[in-house]
Amino acid sequence: xxxxxxxxxxxxxxxxxxxxxxxxxxxxxxxxxxxxxxxxxxxxxxxxxxxxxxxxxxxxxxxxxxxxxxxxxxxxxxxxxxxxxxxxxxxxxxxxxxxxxxxxxxxxxxxxxxxxxxxxxxxxxxxxxxxxxxxxxxxxxxxxxxxxxxxxxxxxxxxxxxxxxxxxxxxxxxxxxxxxxxxxxxxxxxxxxxxxxxxxxxxxx
Amino acid sequence: xxxxxxxxxxxxxxxxxxxxxxxxxxxxxxxxxxxxxxxxxxxxxxxxxxxxxxxxxxxxxxxxxxxxxxxxxxxxxxxxxxxxxxxxxxxxxxxxxxxxxxxxxxxxxxxxxxxxxxxxxxxxxxxxxxxxxxxxxxxxxxxxxxxxxxxxxxxxxxxxxxxxxxxxxxxxxxxxxxxxxxxxxxxxxxxxxxxxxxxxxxxxxxxxxxxxxxxxxxxxxxxxxxxxxxxxxxxxxxxxxxxxxxxxxxxxxxxxxxxxxxx
Ligand SMILES: [Zn+2]
Numbered sequence: 001x002x003x004x005x006x007x008x009x010x011x012x013x014x015x016x017x018x019x020x021x022x023x024x025x026x027x028x029x030x031x032x033x034x035x036x037x038x039x040x041x042x043x044x045x046x047x048x049x050x051x052x053x054x055x056x057x058x059x060x061x062x063x064x065x066x067x068x069x070x071x072x073x074x075x076x077x078x079x080x081x082x083x084x085x086x087x088x089x090x091x092x093x094x095x096x097x098x099x100x101x102x103x104x105x106x107x108x109x110x111x112x113x114x115x116x117x118x119x120x121x122x123x124x125x126x127x128x129x130x131x132x133x134x135x136x137x138x139x140x141x142x143x144x145x146x147x148x149x150x151x152x153x154x155x156x157x158x159x160x161x162x163x164x165x166x167x168x169x170x171x172x173x174x175x176x177x178x179x180x181x182x183x184x185x186x187x188x189x190x191x192x193x194x195x196x197x198x199x200x201x202x203x204x205x
Numbered sequence: 206x207x208x209x210x211x212x213x214x215x216x217x218x219x220x221x222x223x224x225x226x227x228x229x230x231x232x233x234x235x236x237x238x239x240x241x242x243x244x245x246x247x248x249x250x251x252x253x254x255x256x257x258x259x260x261x262x263x264x265x266x267x268x269x270x271x272x273x274x275x276x277x278x279x280x281x282x283x284x285x286x287x288x289x290x291x292x293x294x295x296x297x298x299x300x301x302x303x304x305x306x307x308x309x310x311x312x313x314x315x316x317x318x319x320x321x322x323x324x325x326x327x328x329x330x331x332x333x334x335x336x337x338x339x340x341x342x343x344x345x346x347x348x349x350x351x352x353x354x355x356x357x358x359x360x361x362x363x364x365x366x367x368x369x370x371x372x373x374x375x376x377x378x379x380x381x382x383x384x385x386x387x388x389x390x391x392x393x394x395x396x397x398x399x400x401x402x403x404x405x406x407x408x409x410x411x412x413x414x415x416x417x418x419x420x421x422x423x424x425x426x427x428x429x430x431x432x433x434x435x436x437x438x439x440x441x442x443x444x445x446x447x448x449x450x451x452x453x454x455x456x457x458x459x460x461x462x463x464x465x466x467x468x
Binding site: 028029032033036037040041044045050053054057058061062065066091094095098139140143144146147151152153158159161162163168180183184186187189190191192193194195197198 | 280
C-alpha cells in the first residue's frame with residue numbers, strides 16, 4: 001500500500017516533466033498551472049498572508065524551475081518533491097520573519113500575535129444576527145488565526161494532513177521525519193488548535 | 206507531553222500507544238478489539254480522554270478551512286519570473302521547430318529594416334518594445350548589465366544599426382513567442398531582471414547590514430517543551446535541501462524511521 005505504484009497521474013506528470021526538460025515551454029506552463037493552487041494554499045495557510053503566499057509560491061516555482069533537472073522521475077512523487085521545496089522555503093521565510101519581529105507570534109499566547117486583528121475586532125459589539133456566510137467567514141478567520149499560533153512544526157504537519165490530505169508516508173517524506181513523529185505532531189497540532197479555539201471562544205462570549 | 210512518560214496500561218493500552226494510534230483512530234482505520242481498547246483507555250484515562258476530544262475538534266476545525274483562490278495573475282507572474290532566471294533555457298524552450306523557418310523568413314526581413322518601418326505593420330505593432338527587450342536579452346546574455354546600458358543610445362534607429370544581426374538571431378529563436386502570450390512573459394521578465402540587476406548590489410549591501418544587526422539581537426523565543434523547532438531555528442547559513450526519500454520494496458518502515466531519526 002505504501003509502495004509507489006505508477007499511477008496514471010504520476011505517468012502523466014512524468015511525461016510533462018520530460019517535455020519540459022526537453023525544452024517545451026508549454027509543458028512548464030502546465031506544471032505551473034497544475035500545482036500553483038496547491039502550493040499557494042499551503043503557503044497561505046502557513047503564513048496567513050496573501051502577499052507572502054504569493055511571493056513564496058513564486059519562489060517555489062523558481063526553485064522547481066532551477067532544479068527540475070535533478071528531479072528523478074523514478075524515485076517518488078513529484079507532489080512530494082514540490083512539497084519539500086515549499087516547506088523548505090517556508091522554513092526560510094519563518095526564520096526571516098522571526099528575526100524581523102521582536103514578538104514571536106508562533107508562541108501559543110494569544111496576546112503575542114500583534115499583527116493579526118483580534119477576534120473582538122471582527123465581531124461587532126451589538127451582535128446582529130449574523131447570516132450563515134458571515135458566520136462561516138468568521139469561523140474561517142478564527143481557525144486561521146489559531147493555526148497561526150501553532151509552532152511551525154505542528155502547523156505544517158496539520159496543514160499537510162488536514163488541508164492537503166497527504167498521507168503520513170508522504171508527509172514524512174516531505175518533512176524528512178519518521179512517520180511516528182508526523183503522527184505525533186499532527187496529534188499535538190490538532191489538540192493545540194482546539195485549545196486555542198476554545199480559549200478564543202471563551203474570550204468572545 | 207505530559208502523558209507520554211506515563212504507563213498507565215488502562216484497558217490494555219498505554220498512554221504512548223494511545224498517542225501513536227490517535228491519528229489512525231481519527232482516520233477511521235482502527236477497528237475491532239483495538240478500537241475498543243482505545244476507547245476504553247480514553248474513557249478511563251484523565252490525560253488521554255480530553256486529548257481524544259480535542260484532537261477530533263481540532264481536526265474538524267482544520268477540515269472546515271476552505272481552499273483559497275490564488276491571485277488571478279499568479280501563473281502569469283510565475284512564468285514571467287522563471288523566464289527571467291535562465292534566458293538560455295527560455296530560448297531553448299522557445300526554439301521553433303523546423304517547419305517554422307519559412308514563417309521566420311517571411312516576416313524577418315522588415316525586422317532588418319529600421320524599426321520605424323516595422324512599427325507601421327499592424328501585425329508587428331509590438332516590435333519597438335520587442336526590439337528593446339530583445340536587445341536587452343542579448344546584452345544580458347553577453348553579460349552586459351543595465352548600468353552599462355545607460356550609456357548606450359537606445360533610440361530605435363541606433364539599435365537597428367548596431368544590433369540588427371543579434372536582434373535577427375534572437376528573433377529567430379524566440380519567434381514562437383512572438384505569436385504567443387508567452388512572449389509577453391519574456392518581455393516582462395527581462396524587464397524585471399534588468400531592473401533588478403541595476404539595484405541588486407545596493408540591496409545586497411542593505412540586506413547584509415540588516416542581517417548583521419538582527420544577528421546581534423538576543424532570541425527570546427520561548428519554545429514549547431517537546432516541540433521540535435530544530436529545522437525552524439537553524440542558522441541563516443544552513444541550507445535545507447529538498448531530498449526525496451525513496452520508497453523501495455523491501456525496506457521496512459522501521460528502517461525508514463531509523464534513517465529519518467537523525468533529523
Ligand atoms: Zn492515557
